[in-house]
Amino acid sequence: MKSMEEKILKEGKVLPGGILKVGNFLNQQIDTAFLKEIGDEIARLFAGEEITKIMTIESSGIAIAAAAGMEMGIPVIFAKKHKTSNVDGEVLSTKIHSFTHDSDYDAVISRDYLKEGDSVLLVDDFLASGNALDGLIDLCEFAGANVAGVAVAIEKKFQGGGDKLRVRGVRVEPLACVEKMTDSEIMFAEDRR
Amino acid sequence: MKSMEEKILKEGKVLPGGILKVGNFLNQQIDTAFLKEIGDEIARLFAGEEITKIMTIESSGIAIAAAAGMEMGIPVIFAKKHKTSNVDGEVLSTKIHSFTHDSDYDAVISRDYLKEGDSVLLVDDFLASGNALDGLIDLCEFAGANVAGVAVAIEKKFQGGGDKLRVRGVRVEPLACVEKMTDSEIMFAEDRR
Numbered sequence: 001m002k003s004m005e006e007k008i009l010k011e012g013k014v015l016p017g018g019i020l021k022v023g024n025f026l027n028q029q030i031d032t033a034f035l036k037e038i039g040d041e042i043a044r045l046f047a048g049e050e051i052t053k054i055m056t057i058e059s060s061g062i063a064i065a066a067a068a069g070m071e072m073g074i075p076v077i078f079a080k081k082h083k084t085s086n087v088d089g090e091v092l093s094t095k096i097h098s099f100t101h102d103s104d105y106d107a108v109i110s111r112d113y114l115k116e117g118d119s120v121l122l123v124d125d126f127l128a129s130g131n132a133l134d135g136l137i138d139l140c141e142f143a144g145a146n147v148a149g150v151a152v153a154i155e156k157k158f159q160g161g162g163d164k165l166r167v168r169g170v171r172v173e174p175l176a177c178v179e180k181m182t183d184s185e186i187m188f189a190e191d192r193r
Numbered sequence: 194m195k196s197m198e199e200k201i202l203k204e205g206k207v208l209p210g211g212i213l214k215v216g217n218f219l220n221q222q223i224d225t226a227f228l229k230e231i232g233d234e235i236a237r238l239f240a241g242e243e244i245t246k247i248m249t250i251e252s253s254g255i256a257i258a259a260a261a262g263m264e265m266g267i268p269v270i271f272a273k274k275h276k277t278s279n280v281d282g283e284v285l286s287t288k289i290h291s292f293t294h295d296s297d298y299d300a301v302i303s304r305d306y307l308k309e310g311d312s313v314l315l316v317d318d319f320l321a322s323g324n325a326l327d328g329l330i331d332l333c334e335f336a337g338a339n340v341a342g343v344a345v346a347i348e349k350k351f352q353g354g355g356d357k358l359r360v361r362g363v364r365v366e367p368l369a370c371v372e373k374m375t376d377s378e379i380m381f382a383e384d385r386r
Contacts, residue, residue, distance in 0.1 A: 029306040030269040032262035058252035063259040063269065069225035070263075076223040076256065113222040 001041050004153065004176040005188050007034065014181050018128075018159065019100075026153055027060040027125050038175060039067025042123065042151045045173045046072070049148045051121045053077055053114070055140070057107055057132055061124040064153060068123055077114060079107040079139060092142045096135035099128070107135045116144030127152040127174060130161020137170070149173060156181075157189055194234050197346065197369040198381050200227065207374050211321075211352065212293075219346055220253040220318050231368060232260025235316065235344045238366045239265070242341045244314045246270055246307070248333070250300055250325055254317040257346060261316055270307060272300040272332060285335045289328035292321070300328045309337030320345040320367060323354020330363070347371060350382055 013021040025031040042064075051072065056065040057079040069076040082093075082105060093108045114120070122136050133150055140147050147170060155162045155174030158181070162172050177189040206214040218224040235257075244265070249258040250272040262269040275286075275298060286301045307313070315329050326343055333340050340363060348355045348367030351374070355365050370382040 023303065023305070028270065028303055030259065030262065032259065032269055033266060035259060036263050059255060059271070059273070062252060062255040066223060066225065066228060066256040066259050067263065069223065070229050070260065073226060076225055077221065078252070080252070110216065110221055112216070 001037075001175040003034070003037060007031075008154065008176055008178075008186060012186065014183055014186065018156070018181065020126075020154065020156065020178065020181060020186070022125075022154065030063050035063055035067045036071075038064055038153060039069075039071040041175055042068040042121075042173075043071040045151060046121055046149060049121070050119055051148050052118045053120045053145075054123055055079070055109075055114070055120050055136055056123045057081065057136060060126070064125060065123040068121070068151065074121075077109065079109045079136060082106045082108055092139050094135045094138040094142070096131050099131070107132070107139065109139055111143070114139060114143040114145055118143065118145035119148045120145050121148050122150045123152070124150075125153045127155040127162050127165075127172070128159040130159075130164050133161065133165065137165075151175070154178060194230075194368040196227070196230060200224075201347065201369055201371075201379060205379065207376055207379065211349070211374065213319075213347065213349065213371065213374060213379070215318075215347065223256050228256055228260045229264075231257055231346060232262075232264040234368055235261040235314075235366075236264040238344060239314055239342060242314070243312055244341050245311045246313045246338075247316055248272070248302075248307070248313050248329055249316045250274065250329060253319070257318060258316040261314070261344065267314075270302065272302045272329060275299045275301055285332050287328045287331040287335070289324050292324070300325070300332065302332055304336070307332060307336040307338055311336065311338035312341045313338050314341050315343045316345070317343075318346045320348040320355050320358075320365070321352040323352075323357050326354065326358065330358075342366060344368070349374075 011024045054065050054069045054076045065076045149171035151173045155177045179189040180187040204217045247258050247262045247269045258269045342364035344366045348370045372382040373380040
């Protein structure tokens with residue numbers, strides 16, 4: 001998605017530690033005209049797939065999932081993050097390690113909203129190490145649901161999470177795919193242009 | 194909003210402790226066709242106001258704020274919740290007490306996205322005691338921003354938060370206003386019908 005690459009080059013900032021800050025338009029302040037474009041593009045990419053749910057994890061993926069869901073006419077569900085496990089019979093739960101915060105948390109979703117027979121499109125703002133998406137795939141497996149694919153606004157390919165998912169046979173569609181970042185330059189993967 | 198009342202009556206559940214569960218369509222699983230209606234209705238209600246930002250707090254308000262923002266063509270910002278204070282020069286922060294979890298948390302937003310001169314529409318899924326919205330109003334005041342009004346999907350009027358805000362002169366627009374709840378019945382405020 002050309003406009004995502006342009007937006008990153010124009011408004012994104014590279015911070016120490018391989019962090020790409022896009023808070024200006026994607027995940028702290030949301031450019032809603034651009035959000036609509038994102039939703040449209042995800043709908044276009046997965047138009048041929050049979051999808052029953054769009055799933056994300058709080059918080060930064062919710063607006064993107066909602067935009068895609070409104071365009072596709074599909075319900076959105078999101079896993080909640082808990083620092084401590086509070087699992088009872090009614091929820092599905094898995095542990096996720098956050099590199100950003102160097103801590104573990106539980107991703108939890110009610111069994112009522114993720115079921116056997118569901119075909120799920122996973123959506124998030126970033127795909128870096130892939131831990132959060134691995135966790136969402138776990139939850140789908142626990143529920144007996146199919147993972148139809150993954151759509152992310154930005155993949156940081158150099159952190160390996162996207163390719164790890166592709167090796168497992170998951171269809172991964174980044175709207176922009178960052179191959180390499182330095183303090184002064186952001187390079188996108190050629191095959192995504 | 195008649196359809197919000199109907200949806201609550203049809204799909205909502207009253208749980209012990211004055212909790213109205215609407216996870217089936219509003220805040221765990223999101224009915225995206227209905228979400229679009231919600232966004233349209235908020236846009237209609239505040240069509241006459243000059244608004245520069247829509248603001249919410251993670252996580253349940255984000256989809257609603259995004260839907261309203263897309264319809265109104267206005268950027269959405271959201272405050273993050275932190276269990277511990279980690280304020281530096283670049284953020285605005287205020288303490289909020291959660292009745293649901295009986296604990297305090299900090300609501301934090303970057304100074305970059307909330308500024309003097311902004312006119313802010315606050316959006317959330319629920320308005321009960323009003324503590325979360327009070328916190329968002331604090332953040333607007335710290336920034337020197339104007340509060341143009343409050344739009345919530347559901348006000349639980351019997352918990353008093355909405356009227357507290359109205360007394361302070363804030364325009365509060367619930368899409369459904371619950372006057373009273375028992376285990377077997379949900380009654381809406383007549384003046385909102």
